[in-house]
Amino acid sequence: MASKQVVGWQVGAKMPQQLVTSALQRAFWSQLPALGLLVHSDRGGQYCGKAYRQLLHDHQALRSQSSRGDCDDNA
Template identity: 55%
Template sequence: MRRKNDNPDDPYHQELLEAVRDIAKASDNIYGSRRMKKALNALSYLISGNKSRKLMKEAGVQVKYRKKYKVTTDSNHKKPLFENVLDRQFDMNGPDQGYVSDITYLWTHVVIDLYSRKVVGWSIGSRMKAQLVCDALTMAIWQRLPAAGLIVHSDRGSQYASKSYRRLLKAHGFMGSMSCKGNCWDNAVAESFFGSLKSE
């Protein structure tokens, strides 16, 4: 359990503020004080909702109230799913051991190497079809030549459960991995990338 201290000059208080900023960035600033409190509690910072509001204000975090946009993750399907092999193990010992991927509402798909945090494959299309994710992964394969055993993580979207995508993974000996249902933190690196992209 983390200790409580309301002194603004205390190192622990500064640690709290930094945690608030990190969570806000990872969520693309859509977390209000309630969800911020839950996220901090999950990290063992046991604070109240009122404290969460004060910290967000002090950290300069402003909540974005998003306009409606096209949903990019169609997880309401009956296609086969991969287990969450990655399980939030975002730190790799070397390049091309683990990739994460995601699609934005602008129909841009990226593949990111977890070791370097660099985009190693990408594709843009007018529709969110399986070809979009296959093209980005194929680019990563051409550029990086990853060995068999590579973990490729994504959300539970139908594109990642398609036959063509699964065949591509199998052909190269890669392990598919998918986030748990409704949990953006399982794909936090890719989510954070698009959050930064939208704010620029």
């Protein structure tokens, strides 16, 4: 069931991998992920790094990314 509720966020002047992993970790602390959780992102380097992928794996979340070169796919 999708709620479209924001459960984790982080703000910064730039968007390094640490920023997105912190936001995702906050979400996991705020609300335990449901089985089969799907986390969608674009193909930015922040979402391809080892720490981010490991965090998803540790919480049994599935990673979904937009198609290469298709900016509308993430909408």
